[in-house]
Amino acid sequence: MKERILAEKRDLELVAEMAVDFARKEGADEAVVKMNKSTGLDVSCRHGELENIDFNKSRSLSVSVLRNHQKGHARTADFSDAAIRETVRAALSIARTTMPDPFAGLPASDEFAREPEDFDILHPEEPDPDECLRAAVRLEELAMSRDPRITDSRGAGVSNHYGMNIMVNSAGFMCSEASSYFSKSVCVMADDSTGKQTGGSYTNAVDKRILLPDEFLAREAVREAIECINPKKIPTCTCPVIFRFDCAPEIISPAVSAIIGSNQYYKCSFLQDCRGKQVFPEWLTMSSDPRVRGHISAQYCDSEGVATRRCDLFKRGVAVDYLHSCVSARKLGEKTNGHAGGALGIVTLLDERGTKRSYKDLLRAMDKGLVVISTMGQGINSMNGDLSVGVTGFWIENGVIQYPVSGITIAGNLKNMYLGICGIADDADMRQRFRTGSVMIDRMTVAGGE
Amino acid sequence: MSFESSQAMISHVEDHLLKANSIDLSYIEKMLGRLNSTNIDFGDIYFQKRISESWSIDDRAVKNGSFSIDQGFGVRAVSGEKTALAYSDEINERALHQTVRAARSVSKQAGSGESRIDFTRGYLVRIKDKFDPVGSLPREQKVLMLREMDTFARSLDSRVVQVMANLTSSDKEFLVANTDGTLAADVIPGVHLSCTVIVEENGVRENGYSASGKAADLGFFQEDVPVISMDFIRGISPDAVSGTMEKRYLAIARDAVRCALVNLRARPAEAGELTVILASGWPAVLFHEAVGHGLEADAVRKNTSVFSGKIGEQVASSLCTVIDSGIVSNGSGSFNVDSEGTPAQENVLIENGILKGFMYDRSNAMLMGAKSTGNGRRMDYDCCPIPRMTNTYLAPGTTPQEDVIASAGHGIYAVNFQGGQVDPSTGKFTFSMSEAYVIENGKVLYPVKGATLIGNCIDALKQVSLVGNNLSFDRGCGACGKEGQSVRVGIGMPTIRLDSITVGGTKG
Numbered sequence: 039m040k041e042r043i044l045a046e047k048r049d050l051e052l053v054a055e056m057a058v059d060f061a062r063k064e065g066a067d068e069a070v071v072k073m074n075k076s077t078g079l080d081v082s083c084r085h086g087e088l089e090n091i092d093f094n095k096s097r098s099l100s101v102s103v104l105r106n107h108q109k110g111h112a113r114t115a116d117f118s119d120a121a122i123r124e125t126v127r128a129a130l131s132i133a134r135t136t137m138p139d140p141f142a143g144l145p146a147s148d149e150f151a152r153e154p155e156d157f158d159i160l161h162p163e164e165p166d167p168d169e170c171l172r173a174a175v176r177l178e179e180l181a182m183s184r185d186p187r188i189t190d191s192r193g194a195g196v197s198n199h200y201g202m203n204i205m206v207n208s209a210g211f212m213c214s215e216a217s218s219y220f221s222k223s224v225c226v227m228a229d230d231s232t233g234k235q236t237g238g239s240y241t242n243a244v245d246k247r248i249l250l251p252d253e254f255l256a257r258e259a260v261r262e263a264i265e266c267i268n269p270k271k272i273p274t275c276t277c278p279v280i281f282r283f284d285c286a287p288e289i290i291s292p293a294v295s296a297i298i299g300s301n302q303y304y305k306c307s308f309l310q311d312c313r314g315k316q317v318f319p320e321w322l323t324m325s326s327d328p329r330v331r332g333h334i335s336a337q338y339c340d341s342e343g344v345a346t347r348r349c350d351l352f353k354r355g356v357a358v359d360y361l362h363s364c365v366s367a368r369k370l371g372e373k374t375n376g377h378a379g380g381a382l383g384i385v386t387l388l389d390e391r392g393t394k395r396s397y398k399d400l401l402r403a404m405d406k407g408l409v410v411i412s413t414m415g416q417g418i419n420s421m422n423g424d425l426s427v428g429v430t431g432f433w434i435e436n437g438v439i440q441y442p443v444s445g446i447t448i449a450g451n452l453k454n455m456y457l458g459i460c461g462i463a464d465d466a467d468m469r470q471r472f473r474t475g476s477v478m479i480d481r482m483t484v485a486g487g488e
Numbered sequence: 489m490s491f492e493s494s495q496a497m498i499s500h501v502e503d504h505l506l507k508a509n510s511i512d513l514s515y516i517e518k519m520l521g522r523l524n525s526t527n528i529d530f531g532d533i534y535f536q537k538r539i540s541e542s543w544s545i546d547d548r549a550v551k552n553g554s555f556s557i558d559q560g561f562g563v564r565a566v567s568g569e570k571t572a573l574a575y576s577d578e579i580n581e582r583a584l585h586q587t588v589r590a591a592r593s594v595s596k597q598a599g600s601g602e603s604r605i606d607f608t609r610g611y612l613v614r615i616k617d618k619f620d621p622v623g624s625l626p627r628e629q630k631v632l633m634l635r636e637m638d639t640f641a642r643s644l645d646s647r648v649v650q651v652m653a654n655l656t657s658s659d660k661e662f663l664v665a666n667t668d669g670t671l672a673a674d675v676i677p678g679v680h681l682s683c684t685v686i687v688e689e690n691g692v693r694e695n696g697y698s699a700s701g702k703a704a705d706l707g708f709f710q711e712d713v714p715v716i717s718m719d720f721i722r723g724i725s726p727d728a729v730s731g732t733m734e735k736r737y738l739a740i741a742r743d744a745v746r747c748a749l750v751n752l753r754a755r756p757a758e759a760g761e762l763t764v765i766l767a768s769g770w771p772a773v774l775f776h777e778a779v780g781h782g783l784e785a786d787a788v789r790k791n792t793s794v795f796s797g798k799i800g801e802q803v804a805s806s807l808c809t810v811i812d813s814g815i816v817s818n819g820s821g822s823f824n825v826d827s828e829g830t831p832a833q834e835n836v837l838i839e840n841g842i843l844k845g846f847m848y849d850r851s852n853a854m855l856m857g858a859k860s861t862g863n864g865r866r867m868d869y870d871c872c873p874i875p876r877m878t879n880t881y882l883a884p885g886t887t888p889q890e891d892v893i894a895s896a897g898h899g900i901y902a903v904n905f906q907g908g909q910v911d912p913s914t915g916k917f918t919f920s921m922s923e924a925y926v927i928e929n930g931k932v933l934y935p936v937k938g939a940t941l942i943g944n945c946i947d948a949l950k951q952v953s954l955v956g957n958n959l960s961f962d963r964g965c966g967a968c969g970k971e972g973q974s975v976r977v978g979i980g981m982p983t984i985r986l987d988s989i990t991v992g993g994t995k996g
Contacts, residue, residue: 084569084790093574093590096870111554115577125557132553135627136543139551167593190791227913232944233794234913271990274760304546304650305693306686415918416907417940417992421686421695426757426940426992428909428918445916447940447992449759485759485942485992 039162047202047216050075053117054206057101061126062208066103066133068144069126070207073099073117078199078219079165083174089193091167101129107138141368144342149364149374150211151345157329157336159217161245165198173222181224181256187264192225192236198246211343219334220246224259230267232444237263241469244334250469265411265432269444272433272486278407279448279482280400282431283465285413287472289425292418292452293317293324294381297357299366301420308423308452309357318355318456321390325350328383335383335471342378351381354390387462387474397463397476402437404461404478409434410448423452446486455479490616494672497824498609500618501663501673505535505559509579516665517605519588523565524605524667526595529854531565532666533588534827535579536869540658541622545634545651553627562869563591566851570594575870607671611831613824614815617704619677621657624705630655633709637741641685644745645718647752649693650686653741655679657706662869664829672829678976679706680965681737683744689752696748697906697922698740701964703822703976709737718746721925722903723767723889723958723983724932747904750923750935757924757939757993763899764941764986765892765927768960771902772981776880776968777910778917778945779810783837783845784863784875784970785852787912794915794946798843804949806841807885814862814878820964820978821878828864828873835861837880841949849875867973874971879978885955889983892954894930900939900991901925901932915945940992948986956983 054071061069075097082090099122100113110133114125178194197220204214221242227234239258241250281289295301296309309317318324328346330336340346342364350358360370363378376382389395401409414428426449432439458480466473491497506513516533523531537559544552560577561584572594576583625633638651656679663673682699702708712733717725734742766774787793795803804810814832816822825831828850836844848856849864852875865876893901901924908919919941925932961980968977 088570088594090872091570091572091594092872093572093587094870095574095576097577109551109553111552113554113556113558115558115560128555128557132555132627135631136551136553137549137631139549142551192790192792227792232914232916234792236792236911236913304652304686305688306650306695310693414909414911414916414942415920415940416909417918417920417938419938421693424938426920426938428916428940428942428992445942445944445990447759447918447942447990449938449940449992483759483993485990 039164040160043160043162043200043202043216047204047214050202050204051206051212051214053122054204057099057122057126058206058208060123061101061103064126064130066105066130066208068104068208070102070205071099073204074201076199076201078197079167079170080195080197081167081170081174082193082195083171083178084191084193086175086178088171094199099125101126103129103133104142105130105133107140107142108133108136109139109142110136141365144207144209145344145364145374147209150343151213151339154213155338158332159244159334159336162200162218163198163246170196170198177222177224177252177255180252181226181259184256184260185264187228187267188226188260189229190227192227194224195222197221205343207343213339213343215337217334218244220249222249222255224255226259226263228263228267232269235263235266237261244332266430266442266444269430269442271445272443272484274485276481276483278404278478278480280404280407280409280476280478282409282411282476283467285410286474286477287470288413289452289455290387290474290477291472292420293456294351294385295420297351297360298380299360299362299370302360303366303369306421308420312357313359315357316355317357318352319459320355322352322355322459323350323388323390324352324385325388326381326383326385330384333384337382340376340378340382344374344376344378346376346382385472389462395461395463397465400461400463400476400478401434404434405437406435408443408484425450425452446484448482448484450482455482489618491613491618492616494611494613495609497613498663498671498673501661501675504661505537505579505663511579511581515581515584519584520605520665520667523563523588523592526592528565528567528595530667530850531563531591532664532828533561533563534662534664534866534869535561536660536662538658538660539622540656542654542656543630543634544654545638548638550631550634560869563587564872565591565594567595569855571851571872573872605667606669607665608669609671611672611825615822615824619705621659621677621679621705624707633737637683637737640738641683641741641745644742645687645749647687647689648685648745649688651683653681653683655681662827664827666829670829672825674824676823677703677705679704679708681709681740682965683741685744685748687748687752692752694748694751696744696746696751698743698747699963699965700736700740702818703820709735711736713739716742718749720746721932723893747923751937754935754937757936757991759991759993761988762991763896764989764991765896765899765901766981766984766986767901767903768889768956768958768981768983770904770962770979772881772979773905773908774919775810775882775981776877776977776979777908778915778948780812780877780880781910782912782915782945783847785846785848785856786875788846789852789856792913794913795843801843802841803843803946804838804841805952807955808838808841808949808952809836809883810838810880811836811883812847812877812880816879816978819879820962820966820976822978826862826864827866828860830860830862830864832862832878847875847877849873865975867975871973876970876975877968877977879980881959881961881980882955882982882984884957884959884982887954887956889956889958892956892983892985893932895954895985896927897929899927901927910945917945918942936993938993942990942992948989951986951988952984953987954985958982
């Protein structure tokens with residue numbers, strides 16, 4: 039099967055190359071053709087019975103051209119010769135109307151990734167609807183049988199996909215990757231005085247054999263559904279707040295968007311001109327690694343074909359550099375650092391003091407305050423860093439959980455929150471691309487009831 | 489041009505989707521027959537073509553333009569609670585044959601083998617106008633429009649440092665054929681123009697956003713609308729200050745500048761339980777999220793909605809009547825037929841506070857012993873139809889809007905939200921306000937920022953104590969996401985008062 043996928047990929051590479059040649063022949067100074075194709079199966083069950091079976095098959099081809107510094111872009115899902123030629127012509131036609139962009143264009147020839155690298159992300163298996171269904175039913179049954187407080191199921195799902203991405207440009211550069219993707223999820227419900235509490239869990243991987251065991255998924259789904267039964271409101275106050283591992287990435291990831299070159303150029307980052315400045319405490323380092331073998335996020339070049347690299351984003355709390363694509367780098371008079379597409383790969387936080395703290399240690403260190411386990415609403419202003427979101431979590435006193443809370447909001451500014459980080463735990467969720475353990479912030483405004 | 493009948497609509501779409509790909513209706517009939525030869529309740533084949541073009545400006549230049557064309561079909565087979573979906577982005581006989589075979593796998597038992605399907609094509613065509621959104625303006629004119637917006641926004645205030653605008657036009661056509669003999673088609677044009685402005689004063693930067701859209705062509709943006717002032721507050725200021733008019737595309741740029749300047753002078757919001765007045769129009773997103781989603785039949789059937797089993801019960805203040813209607817004239821969520829070929833209709837969900845009905849697609853209606861209410865919608869051919877809202881609104885009351893606003897002693901006047909989220913199984917919701925003002929003694933004073941509304945929908949519905957007589961709808965750019973599918977929806981509401989609700993803010 040692997041050979042068949044790789045053969046299919048080689049066919050598409052030829053198609054992409056021909057499309058680039060055609061664009062050049064039709065008058066493009068530069069051209070980039072990107073193709074992707076994904077095939078798969080999603081099966082879900084509820085109450086032990088098949089609910090949905092989706093046979094997925096999607097593909098697209100996009101053409102970007104540059105002529106006299108004018109850009110044009112067109113896209114199609116039709117891979118026939120005639121349709122591809124039409125799409126190339128459509129892109130060129132757009133490029134007759136757009137205004138010149140002096141910063142547009144391919145990377146310099148010495149900037150392209152030299153050696154393709156195999157990160158071992160293709161482990162396909164022939165999708166079998168019956169087998170997927172059996173796996174989903176097994177998982178649902180396990181989650182439903184663990185705790186009497188679980189009253190209903192929202193179902194379980196199993197997916198099996200593979201796909202490929204190809205990029206060819208008129209500088210003769212080509213990168214192509216094929217990968218597989220497997221996932222499993224389950225969702226259960228518990229009743230309480232406010233209605234229903236929902237709990238879910240999931241796992242995904244490029245190799246079916248390294249998916250997390252059903253036992254783990256069932257335990258996590260049940261824990262999520264029952265940990266917040268019968269929540270209370272707390273009075274409006276100011277207190278320390280811990281963002282538990284499952285929602286810490288939500289407050290940490292905006293820092294990475296804020297250092298993306300184009301956001302700096304457009305001056306729409308709450309960390310404007312932060313390079314070389316202290317953003318996080320001096321004991322905290324944040325790094326990104328786009329080259330983790332066997333991980334779905336692994337890629338040897340960015341979306342422009344420039345080699346990716348492992349790097350520190352914030353070293354000892356100081357912003358190291360902006361994340362540049364060719365275009366954003368040229369706009370600021372700098373050079374690309376292989377970040378077209380943002381911070382790629384896996385992002386981790388490191389306590390430079392070497393202290394290892396568990397989540398429970400962090401609760402003890404806080405003594406009294408709020409633990410946030412989920413947030414609601416789109417309450418982060420990326421322009422100025424203001425945050426105001428609804429949250430669910432626990433009230434902590436004497437370093438231990440007193441009761442679940444809900445129906446409250448927290449507010450603050452990310453810049454102050456980052457500098458106010460006073461501890462991280464070692465409980466990072468390895469399923470997330472942002473691998474940050476629970477994070478404690480010294481103080482935030484909590485709005486509750488009377 | 490216009491469509492005079494459903495037959496004319498079907499023929500038009502049939503030409504583009506089937507005949508252009510050398511497919512005959514008799515072949516569709518044969519394929520539906522094959523689908524029916526397994527033991528299924530019903531099945532359908534949905535063909536769709538979508539063309540879209542977009543242009544954008546930033547840094548004073550229109551440097552980006554794109555064009556895309558997508559077409560394909562999806563085959564669905566439904567057997568009880570089981571659904572199979574298979575699709576293809578090539579429209580031809582071979583692909584149809586293969587795709588039907590995959591979708592049949594939902595049922596392994598042989599069925600009636602009924603292969604004779606007689607199509608019925610009659611339904612009322614309410615939206616008759618035929619538009620060409622993509623071709624309605626020459627490309628040079630589209631670029632010029634964006635450039636004028638940029639220059640205009642910068643001319644309005646010297647604090648404007650960046651203007652970004654995006655113009656999109658799209659045209660979607662679909663045809664659906666069901667094993668029960670339904671054959672229907674519809675065309676959904678769309679134009680959308682948005683503008684983001686960044687302003688800077690003493691090193692402080694804020695942005696402002698405004699957008700508008702319609703199921704029409706680009707002529708919509710060339711229409712004249714009243715000029716508003718920079719201290720305009722919706723529902724407080726008169727609509728036309730000086731009686732002068734300007735083109736709608738310039739008005740969108742002006743409104744974005746106004747929003748950015750409001751944010752520049754906004755103060756941190758107070759936290760606590762407050763009286764909240766919601767302005768008419770867009771704040772209806774609260775009803776869409778907190779009430780609408782819980783009344784979609786899938787959530788009700790799976791018992792994941794707080795409204796499950798509450799038909800006939802008082803779920804809201806007696807002042808609340810909530811309606812979902814796919815036939816609102818010029819509504820963003822209006823259409824002739826839904827993605828399953830069911831004609832759009834008006835559905836009363838809550839009447840004087842009493843829960844009356846839910847929104848159904850075919851599959852959930854079948855399982856719940858009801859009829860589809862014309863709410864079965866899908867984003868594309870590669871998605872399953874699910875129950876979705878169309879245009880959801882709170883019916884007008886009798887109180888003049890100034891009296892509703894003046895009734896608040898101390899509270900917040902919420903004019904615009906930037907987004908919200910709701911958990912339908914508990915009814916908990918959170919909304920972030922993007923334009924809101926402090927009210928003292930019935931007077932709207934100064935803008936606040938970073939304010940969030942949080943609550944439970946059943947509690948909030950009971951807090952409605954005044955409903956204005958001024959129903960108005962959104963500005964045609966509402967899109968609702970559910971299970972990864974985004975569809976256009978409309979929302980509407982008069983000005984209303986919520987007695988007490990939790991407001992989150994940054995002021996200690």
